[in-house]
Amino acid sequence: MPESFDRGALTEAVYYVLLSLFEPNHGYGIMQKIDEMSGGRVKLGAGTLYGALNTLCTKKWIKPLSEFSGGRKKEYIITELGRQAVFDEIERLKELAENGEKIVANFKED
């Protein structure tokens, strides 16, 4: 995983994967959900997604749901740890946006 992931800031890919797993989802479903959420801006390849899913499983931020899926495709769901990571990231992003807005606001009026 990228350096930014280790120190707490999530990459776009990881952030969107976590968001798309608030409901059980499989590989293709995750890709479609991310495409839809980002309005087609973020498209994940299978290599990127597979790497992200494995790392997130190792960190216990998501878990496989194969025993309940009943289908052929393996499904995943976010865990409590993963949810907390998303909440922390949202707070971090809010802080970034607010600080940015404060500084830029004066210049916008000019």
Add this chain to the structure above:
Amino acid sequence: MNRNLEYKKRFYDMENEESWLNEMSEKGLALKEIKWRVFKDIYRFEPCDKRYVYREDYNMEGALEELTSPYIKFVTETYGCEFVCLANGKVYFRKAAENGDFPPVYTDLNSRIEAEKKFFWKTVSCSFCAFPIMCICGLNIYNTFDSDTVFGRMGFVFSIIALFCAVIDVVWFIPAALQKRKKIKELEKILDEKGGE
């Protein structure tokens, strides 16, 4: 086997190889298998009316066959594509163009760089493993060249292996590692220019 359907090539860059396979598909040739050779690999094709889009990735799991690899299963299920073959530490997929989009396996620079780095270190480790074997066996050339004993003859055989390792090391692993290093630097430069992702 029709000789016209065999091509000898060596690619160090996944994108170039993918483009070439896609061009071959445009010409009505579908990839059947790839055989590793020291100098150039042999790509075998078969005539095909369907047009395919090819994608490839590094075989990080070290999969030996399609059925036991979770990654191959994941990609084929996710994209609805087909597994073609495993060769040269890579796995090859294809999807009929009429069956929809087949995006690149890596769409995010960070994960692409990570994959290139893993492959780079795998290549470098293989190269370093071959080197001491090559040196130790190579020393036997001097000692066993005119030996009449069984051990002496065995040593001579090892020295032949050493020469083979040396050829592989120089012809395959070292250029592959250097090309990968160059690619990683290029990708990192793009990532820096973008200010990270």
